[in-house]
Amino acid sequence: MNKSSGKSPTAISIGIERGKLEIKQFMRQRESVVFTMLFPLILLAIFGSVFSNSIAKGVTFSQYFVAGMIASGLVNTGFQQLAIMIPVERDFGTLKRLRGTPMPASSYFIGKSILVTLSMLIQVALLLAAGVIFFGVNLPTTGEKWLLLAALLILGSACSTILGIAFSNVPKSGRGASAVVSPVVIVLQFFSGVFFIFTDLPHWMQQVAAIFPLKWMTQGARSVFLPDSFATREVAGNWETGKTFAIIAAWLVLGLLWAIRSFKWERD
């Protein structure tokens, strides 16, 4: 049997096929669509309705909250989604089956990244639309701010994706994954200034939050959606844009090393 006649597919072309498949499967799992896509909107509806006050001149709490929820969206669609989904695939034998095919490992991760990117974009679009329509949230007015948003979404989502892949090895089973991963995300959200104004939090909480990337993602999102006059109300008295990107990038590198060392295709 001469097998050299067929040309071997590349890691990227297989990765794109995997991305299509991931999206197809995702759309067919109604619970996960509802959980990852609609839950943040429900939170926005609740918080936006309860706290309708202004927190500074020209800044409503909703505006502050939308910025925080967009940052959370990066964590939900990347870290949370993958750290719950991958252990389930490990339990079901999906990963082991793939390992037995010529599919390059990188194709699997390319597919996951495509899924995360799409769900992240839908998530951000939904939050922005709901914020603008129901809570009078102001969109950025300068090209520079939109560019900053794009950079934040790209880097933040990449960081979140890698950390989700790395963390997927922590839950012992697919069934328990949600119980392990969700509290991590929720606690980080409380600590990182998503649900409350960050500078109102106890000092120790702010310091703990500053270790993790979500705090920096929310701060980055505020620098996009809040007027520059608000920067003086931040911890450092300015947006710390360079530091924000540096810390998120550092977590990306850390996550990459962690994922390479720990990723398993089979349950022990």
Next chain:
Amino acid sequence: MSTVISVSGLKKSYGSTTAVNGVNLEIQKGEIFALLGPNGAGKTTTVEILEGFRHRDSGDVRVLDFDPATKGHAGQAWRDRIGIVLQSTNDAGDLTVFESVSHFAHYYGSPKDPREVIELVGLSEKSDALGRTLSGGQRRRLDVALGIIGNPEVIFLDEPTTGFDPEARRAFWALIKNLRDEGATILLTTHYLDEAEALADRVAVINNGQIIEVATPDQLGGRATSLATINWREGGELMTERSAHPTEFVKKLSEKFSGEIPELSVKRASLEDIYLEMIGGTHE
């Protein structure tokens, strides 16, 4: 004939438990080779080493002239030539049979046609059904379809018919023979004797991590030449005689009784008798 799989002196332990303790095997091109043994005998460990899923402690292993333990990109070209059907999997429930099979075709250099493969495993009518709506037997056929879509030269089947009803098993066996007739070499593990007997060209009996015997199913354990057991009733007592020449013996008995012999039976050892004797165990 060329050797497709060769294993010599294979050993593997998990902690203090020895799973595989010096296995030797030679499997030829175009064979259906069954690895038969009770649960925990070392079947799955052996096969998973051949599939490149597990690392061995010692010994030599070649599959299609390639060491499955080789790291890096060389393994991908090798995986293009093998097909693996694992033990129970439960994935891709939200994809249709056709979607799964045609997706897996993208992984290979020269895959088979997805429609043909679905036809071959007898799932044409379920082609547009979601994975999670399939019965156990249909699910297993999908596993096989995914294992053979790459047009493999070697197919590994790990306990392929566990949980099948008799009819589904027979249909499955026909499918496996069909694949062999198309030129594939097949290594299957099973703890069902009748499966090894019905399917395999050669059988290796494995127990406690060692191969006890390798033979064709009808030669296993000296079955073809074993003594026949003759039972009859004489003076109210059930009599038993083991003989290499049962015809001769029955003839003499017949003369003795001048006609019909009460409750006469002549039995050769069944494969099951021999197998149970070999593994020194009892029925599961």
